[in-house]
Amino acid sequence: MGHNRRRRPTGARRATFGAVALILGGGGLVAVNVFASxxxxxxxxxxxxxxxxxxxxxxxxxxxxxxxxxxxxxxxxxxxxxxxxxxxxxxxxxxxxxxxxxxxxxxxxxxxxxxxxxxxxxxxxxxxxxxxxxxxxxxxxxxxxxxxxxxxxxxxxxxxxxxxxxxxxxxxxxxxxxxxxxxxxxxxxPPGDGQQPPGNGGQAGNGPVAADYAAIESVQPNVKKAARQAKASTGSFETSCGVNxxxxxxxxxxxxxxxxxxxxxxxxxxxxxxxxxxxxxxxxxxxxxxxxxxxxxxxxxxxxxxxxxxxxxxxxxxxxxxxxxxxxxxxxxxxxxxxxFEGNERGKVTxxxxxxxxxxxxxxxxxxxxxxxxxxxxxxxxxxxxxxxxxxxxxxxxxxxxxxxxxxxxxxxxxxxxxxxTHMAFAAADGSCPEGFRAVPRLVxxxxxxxxxxxxxxxxxxxxxxxxxxxxxxxxxxxxxxxxxxxxxxEDLMRELVECINSGRACGPDTPPGSEPGDGEEQPGGDGGGQIAEPPAEQTATASAPAAPGQNEKPNEEPNEGRTGGEKPAPPAQDRGAAASASAEPRAATTPAAGTPDDVSGxxxxxxxxxxxxxxxxxxxxxxxxxxxxxxxxxxxxxxxxxxxxxxxxxxxxxxxxxGSGLGLWPAAVGGVLFAGGCVLLIRSRRHAR
Structure with a gap:
């Protein structure tokens, strides 16, 4: 019976094999991660x-x-x-x-x-x-x-x-x-030309995508009613201009x-x-x-x-x-x-x-x-x-x-x-404007x-x-x-609009003269009283959006109302076909106008x-x-x-x-550690072999 003459690996050789494996594996992880990035x-x-x-x-x-x-x-x-x-x-x-x-x-x-x-x-x-x-x-x-x-x-x-x-x-x-x-x-x-496979990002292929949507029922209420001071202009003026x-x-x-x-x-x-x-x-x-x-x-x-x-x-x-x-x-x-058009939480509007x-x-x-x-x-x-x-x-x-x-x-x-x-700015939560600015009616x-x-x-x-x-x-x-x-x-209508807001009345095409804006019972989905709840800076952005600091420069020019756009060519065709342009008449609002969130997270x-x-x-x-x-x-x-x-x-x-700055780089980090460990192990094994 023949003898097995294969030499069993010594400890040094095993260490060498292990070191080489670590080096190859770690280097591979680094290479793959670099390619992906x-x-x-x-x-x-x-x-x-x-x-x-x-x-x-x-x-x-x-x-x-x-x-x-x-x-x-x-x-x-x-x-x-x-x-x-x-x-x-x-x-x-x-x-x-x-x-x-x-x-x-x-x-x-x-x-x-x-x-x-x-x-x-x-x-x-x-x-x-x-x-x-x-x-x-x-x-x-x-x-x-x-x-x-x-x-x-x-x-x-x-x-x-x-x-x-x-x-x-x-x-x-x-x-x-x-x-x-x-x-x-x-x-x-959709057309059968591959324009809209699942997840492709809309009919034209550049959005939207599924991640751009969220179920409203999963969102926590985030609208807060803005507090009004004693001298606030509490009225409103609604203009009705159709739905295009x-x-x-x-x-x-x-x-x-x-x-x-x-x-x-x-x-x-x-x-x-x-x-x-x-x-x-x-x-x-x-x-x-x-x-x-x-x-x-x-x-x-x-x-x-x-x-x-x-x-x-x-x-x-x-x-x-x-x-x-x-x-x-x-x-x-x-x-x-x-x-x-609404008023200001702090005082009158101009x-x-x-x-x-x-x-x-x-x-x-x-x-x-x-x-x-x-x-x-x-x-x-x-x-x-x-x-x-x-x-x-x-x-x-x-x-x-x-x-x-x-x-x-x-x-x-x-x-x-x-x-x-820069000629306009958002009011702070209390209605205050930056230095040099004055409150005007707020369009919602x-x-x-x-x-x-x-x-x-x-x-x-x-x-x-x-x-x-x-x-x-x-x-x-x-x-x-x-x-x-x-x-x-x-100008006369603008004057009437401001008077309406400053006097605390609610005016508009469907509002009887002399109506007072209600602070009554809140309705589902609204913020009560017909008021637009606002975060600082009136913005509907996230809570991290700045309120408008730095907009306190001293304006130095009078309004220029003589702008001209140059010679006006014939406008392009703008009418849609009958099917596409079927009109929808305005419907009575089922809820009051929604406000801006105080804190929109997500x-x-x-x-x-x-x-x-x-x-x-x-x-x-x-x-x-x-x-x-x-x-x-x-x-x-x-x-x-x-x-x-x-x-x-x-x-x-x-x-x-x-x-790509954190978890996305973990394969490279792990690969680097393995590679370094393999090198250290290889050096030690060679020294031990001597």
Whole structure:
């Protein structure tokens, strides 16, 4: 019988084998983790996956440095800022196209970003040259040409199943499951071209996603009634201007991008003034028709349209601002629009100046961060619960509600400012305004929609997803919601409005003269007394949103009411087909107007990403009037797209695992430990062998 001549491993050899195994295993973990983090660390390969785009274009906010643009330079600067928006939109469309054709699931980052950087550099140089003609150019503008691709979440297992994750459950904003109600003729099957597989992010493939929705019943009540002082102005004035049954839409923005077609890159609903497009002058607005019941109110009220992602091809399906830029699906006519002007918790209000312009919310909050986000989402019967960064899933019989509470402190001089923010400020919780500002009537817009909760488990195939229009790279996130107002009240009617509020009366088209605003019994879903409950700074953002510190600059210019938009071309076709534009008459409110939350907790939309956040991506256009020395404005500035200004320092948004700074790097950490341990063991075993 033969002998086994194989040598048994000695202790030193076993140690050597173990050391080699540790080194190989640890090195492998490090390599895999580094590869998986390539996008977040700026490498060229961006994993996209088979479900669509997993990144968005993130560019620095140029208007952060352009808060004091001389009036002579503003028209040219406005135009160039609009070009920056166009470039970002085009780059995002290129990203989508590249993602659809990426066979191996990766993308050449440079192919998207290098041409964008060159275009932005040339545009920024033209802006600097325009400023050079009348003032010193701000330093460092040329450094703002660089952009990045920011990874985003397409869908998650929790989101698609409708199950709340532990963090959302703890914070009261759990992910709700789709209700699956029947939609009748609205429940169309999306086109069979692969546009809307589950979790792909809406009909156009760039949002919304299941994680953008939350069941309203899982949200804890978070609206508190603001306390009134003895001298508070407790009245209210309601103006009735319809629901845009006339079908006036365009993708312009007269405030943020005057004189620029498609300056918003998304469609707006308009009520009130019917002459509003990018080329409307003040004279055009004054002479325009109005949908308001009181013809003395020719003000313009407008906000992004809400769409059903149901495959319907609207009249803008192949147009800029519409389908070309990812804003696809059936435009929903609101069931009800309520426009209410309210008083101040501390004292009397003064008249708004004619042609005052106000933007509330941030059209680019998904990229910029939520500092200026200021829209609330809720459901009828549940308006004591407000969401900012989620669309609500409403139970059967309840309608979707979006609420905008506008800034109500005016600098007393300017009807607009270079960033469309610094001439206005939010009041503190007690109604006090920043130094140099005075209280004016507070506009609260409440827009109600009769739409069913979408079926998240199948990506909206059974019951379609709904979402607001947005800049393409903002992915239809609810946090980007915003609204705009231009005051074109007749001076006598504005005087009546202020008198009504200051005398404590409730006035409006359906209110008998002499009515007193009630402090009566609270109704379900409301906050009682018809009052809008507010957190500090009047904002419907999270509790961490600043109240508007720093907006105490001394205005030094008189209001300019002579703005003109240049020669006005023939307006684009704006009428929808009969089926798409069927009107919905205003219905009686089932609940009082909902207020703003004192503390809206929960994961933010930005927390759904794994990239960086902060003050990037904003290229909103400046106006043509107002303050030229508003540089100390850190509280309520930084809006993207629809008029932005300076923003505070970037804030981290998302957990460590989401940003790649914590748990997301654990494989590399473990691998490093194993590798080091293997090396130590190998050295010791070799010494022992000697």
């Amino acid at each position: 390539a996008t977040e660390s700026g490498n060229a390969a961006v994993p996209l996956g088979s479900s669509g785009v997993a990144a968005t274009v993130d560019c620095p906010d140029l208007t952060e440095r352009l808060t004091a643009v001389p009036e002579q330079a503003r028209p040219e600067v406005d135009t160039e800022l609009a070009h920056l928006d166009e470039q970002i939109a085009a780059a995002y469309r290129g990203l989508q196209d590249a993602a659809r054709t990426a066979d191996d699931g990766t993308l050449d980052e440079g192919a998207i970003l290098d041409p964008l950087r060159k275009e932005r550099a040339a545009t920024i140089e033209r802006i600097a040259a325009a400023l050079d003609k009348v003032a010193d150019r701000p330093e460092g503008l040329d450094t703002l040409a660089e952009c990045s691709l920011r990874r985003t979440e397409i869908a998650s297992a929790d989101a698609e199943s409708g199950s709340p994750n532990p963090q959302e459950q703890e914070q009261g904003q759990g992910q709700g499951q789709g209700q699956g109600q029947e939609q009748g003729d609205k429940d169309e099957e 049954a006339e079908g006036l839409f365009n993708s312009d923005n007269l405030i943020a991008a005057p004189g620029v077609s498609n300056g918003a890159h998304h469609f707006h609903d308009y009520v009130g003034n019917q002459a509003n497009d990018a080329f409307a002058s003040d004279e055009d607005l004054a002479a325009g028709d109005t949908t308001c019941a009181d013809q003395g109110d020719k003000s313009s009220y407008y906000w992004p349209v809400l769409r059903l992602q149901n495959g319907t091809a609207e009249q803008d399906a192949q147009s800029p601002g519409g389908g070309i830029e990812g804003n696809a699906g059936e435009i929903v006519t609101p069931a009800e629009v309520t426009l209410t 008249e708004m100046p004619r042609l005052l312009r106000i933007i509330t919310g941030d059209a680019k909050a998904f990229v910029n961060g939520d500092t200026n986000a200021n829209a609330s989402w809720s459901c009828t019967g549940f308006e004591d619960r407000q969401l900012k960064d989620k669309y609500p899933l409403c139970p059967s019989g309840s309608d979707v509600v979006r609420t905008f509470t506008f800034q109500s402190c005016w600098d007393g001089r300017n009807i607009d400012s270079a960033n469309h923010r 817009q409440r827009v109600v929609y009769d739409v069913a909760a979408p079926s998240l488990e199948d990506g909206g195939r059974t019951v379609p997803l709904f979402a607001v229009d947005s800049f393409p790279e903002q992915l239809h996130k609810p946090v980007t919601d915003h609204s705009d107002f231009i005051n074109v009240f007749d 994961a933010t939309a930005a927390a759904e990403t794994s990239g960086t956040t902060g003050t990037t991506g904003n290229t909103g256009n400046t106006g043509n009037t107002g303050n030229t020395d508003n540089t100390d404005n850190t509280g309520t500035t930084g809006n993207g797209g629809d008029g932005a200004g300076t923003a505070p320092a970037p804030q981290a948004q998302g957990g460590l695992a989401e940003t």
